[in-house]
Amino acid sequence: MTDPPAGSAQRPRLLTDVAVLERMVADLAARFAGIFSEQTIYRYVFESYTALRRTATVTTHLTALTRRFATDRLTALAHSEGVLVSGVPEVLFVCVHNAGRSQMAAALLDHHAQGRVHVRSAGSTPADEINPAVREVMSEIGLDLSKEFPKPLTDDVVRAADVVISMGWGDACPVYPGKRYLDWELTDPAGRSAAEIRPIRDDIDRRVRALLAELTASAPAEGATS
Amino acid sequence: MTDPPAGSAQRPRLLTDVAVLERMVADLAARFAGIFSEQTIYRYVFESYTALRRTATVTTHLTALTRRFATDRLTALAHSEGVLVSGVPEVLFVCVHNAGRSQMAAALLDHHAQGRVHVRSAGSTPADEINPAVREVMSEIGLDLSKEFPKPLTDDVVRAADVVISMGWGDACPVYPGKRYLDWELTDPAGRSAAEIRPIRDDIDRRVRALLAELTASAPAEGATS
Numbered sequence: 001m002t003d004p005p006a007g008s009a010q011r012p013r014l015l016t017d018v019a020v021l022e023r024m025v026a027d028l029a030a031r032f033a034g035i036f037s038e039q040t041i042y043r044y045v046f047e048s049y050t051a052l053r054r055t056a057t058v059t060t061h062l063t064a065l066t067r068r069f070a071t072d073r074l075t076a077l078a079h080s081e082g083v084l085v086s087g088v089p090e091v092l093f094v095c096v097h098n099a100g101r102s103q104m105a106a107a108l109l110d111h112h113a114q115g116r117v118h119v120r121s122a123g124s125t126p127a128d129e130i131n132p133a134v135r136e137v138m139s140e141i142g143l144d145l146s147k148e149f150p151k152p153l154t155d156d157v158v159r160a161a162d163v164v165i166s167m168g169w170g171d172a173c174p175v176y177p178g179k180r181y182l183d184w185e186l187t188d189p190a191g192r193s194a195a196e197i198r199p200i201r202d203d204i205d206r207r208v209r210a211l212l213a214e215l216t217a218s219a220p221a222e223g224a225t226s
Numbered sequence: 227m228t229d230p231p232a233g234s235a236q237r238p239r240l241l242t243d244v245a246v247l248e249r250m251v252a253d254l255a256a257r258f259a260g261i262f263s264e265q266t267i268y269r270y271v272f273e274s275y276t277a278l279r280r281t282a283t284v285t286t287h288l289t290a291l292t293r294r295f296a297t298d299r300l301t302a303l304a305h306s307e308g309v310l311v312s313g314v315p316e317v318l319f320v321c322v323h324n325a326g327r328s329q330m331a332a333a334l335l336d337h338h339a340q341g342r343v344h345v346r347s348a349g350s351t352p353a354d355e356i357n358p359a360v361r362e363v364m365s366e367i368g369l370d371l372s373k374e375f376p377k378p379l380t381d382d383v384v385r386a387a388d389v390v391i392s393m394g395w396g397d398a399c400p401v402y403p404g405k406r407y408l409d410w411e412l413t414d415p416a417g418r419s420a421a422e423i424r425p426i427r428d429d430i431d432r433r434v435r436a437l438l439a440e441l442t443a444s445a446p447a448e449g450a451t452s
Contacts, residue, residue, distance in 0.1 A: 037263060037266075046400070053398055077269075125280065152277070154273060174243070175243075175244070
């Protein structure tokens with residue numbers, strides 16, 4: 001595919017991902033027709049792929065994950081621009097690796113909310129996979145994280161959020177008016193056993209239930225983000 | 227700016243960055259008029275800011291760095307689409323942290339090439355700053371890295387490159403036809419002293435000179451990327 005460079009090891013690669021991504025652009029261009037230009041969708045698909053590939057160690061399902069990540073980002077962007085309206089509060093959980101705390105919080109809130117809240121999560125420096133002990137303790141309470149994956153924080157998901165909840169992340173999230181920024185102090189499950197993570201999970205569960213009660217009591221009007 | 231949330235610590239923030247970034251979008255929209263839509267430029271500016279903010283610890287100059295990063299990415303994209311033509315080979319160096327090897331290689335090639343090659347660098351998981359010992363050994367040979375900063379790898383800069391050189395990075399870079407992908411095996415300067423980094427610098431210097439001789443001998447035609 002490329003000329004063999006003299007005196008350097010060449011890395012064998014497949015170009016099939018590019019063909020898959022180009023078909024994905026066409027699909028999403030049809031889905032978001034009248035909302036985003038094909039240029040925007042093309043950039044979203046390929047930048048989402050590159051962003052996930054930077055940190056993924058297993059790249060087998062990378063194009064499938066790219067489809068989910070790019071679609072979710074485009075949906076978030078359309079929501080923040082008032083073009084697509086979810087009609088429910090949008091909550092974003094952010095931690096460092098998007099492999100433990102923010103994944104647990106997102107799964108728990110999504111589970112309890114039953115459609116009354118829309119939930120996303122992201123990380124500043126995403127890990128290569130969800131923490132296996134976190135998957136285990138979530139599985140014990142019937143929540144399956146096997147399809148989830150660590151994602152880098154992007155501007156679009158911040159904009160779509162009504163509530164941004166950071167966990168152990170300092171000052172790294174863009175700030176926009178009209179949003180609530182909360183900071184939850186939680187023990188980091190990284191490097192801990194399932195037995196040590198269970199109390200963290202239960203702490204998150206209590207906080208998530210309180211947040212849900214508050215969000216559904218105040219019932220923000222549609223499009224309150226913009 | 228936001229309602230004080232009950233029962234949670236709120237993080238104090240400034241919204242001034244957003245105003246600066248919005249002026250930046252207007253400037254860049256004028257500069258890239260007829261090439262990119264304002265929507266594309268808006269997304270580039272704000273996603274570039276969020277990407278740098280994820281890993282930066284010192285955020286004092288973040289909007290200035292965002293301007294450079296977003297401008298360079300838009301220039302790369304315009305080049306890859308054949309709209310802007312640099313007329314010289316484009317080389318991209320990629321390492322893990324964009325804090326040592328790829329920064330040294332970029333500075334050395336840029337220095338030797340004297341305009342005959344255009345150089346970029348990026349990392350898979352960018353560090354929060356350039357390795358100070360790397361800055362020191364580069365300063366010894368008259369090359370100033372004080373204005374450089376670690377940047378995440380993006381699709382646009384890969385597309386703009388004629389030659390992509392990875393350093394200790396495995397399989398994490400998107401692959402396109404018509405490019406040369408090289409892999410340089412170099413000692414990682416992370417955690418090493420200046421005395422230990424000098425031989426790495428000199429190794430990179432030799433490789434960079436050989437690459438430059440090869441690139442300027444073969445003299446690729448303009449627009450060979452597309």
